[in-house]
Amino acid sequence: MDPLALVLGALAAGAADLTGGAVTDAYRALKRLVAARLSGRGPAQLALAQYERDPRTWREPVAVGLRGSGALADPAVLEAAQRLMALVDADGARAGRFVVHLTGAQGVQIGDHNTQHNRFGA
Structure with missing residues (x-):
């Protein structure tokens, strides 16, 4: 599953x-x-606070914050999201719907409409 969607x-x-x-x-x-x-991303923090009340309206501002913060590659965030989804959708969790594998990944892009420029090594 796409980490952002998860x-x-x-x-x-x-x-x-x-x-x-x-x-x-x-x-x-x-x-x-x-x-x-x-933390330190004022608009994203505001969007997260409002997301609970109105996810449809605040989805994109939260998404922008998540993309820019590195949260979507943070194993602790992904594991916490998977744990929560396993509680609310046990059948989906058993089917592997919420699994994201990023082990050993470098320069990962997940989702649509991404642009990335990587230079690895020397």
Whole structure:
């Protein structure tokens, strides 16, 4: 699964189920990790705060912040999103729908409409 779709989907799913318990705990853990990644990025921090109330409106501003912060390549963020999605969609988790593999990756681009220029080595 695309890391951006995974993180945004997990944030939206967690925000929709704030009834307490394991889902709420997993959502708060993910949100803390994402907020830490967005630290110092004022517009993205504002968008994250508003995302809980209106994910459709704030999706793109949060996405911009996630792309620019390195959160989408952060194993802790991805694992937290996977853990949350496993709680809200156990069947999808068992089917491997939320798996993202980035082991040993360099210069990773995931998603649509990306531009990248890499220079590895000397």
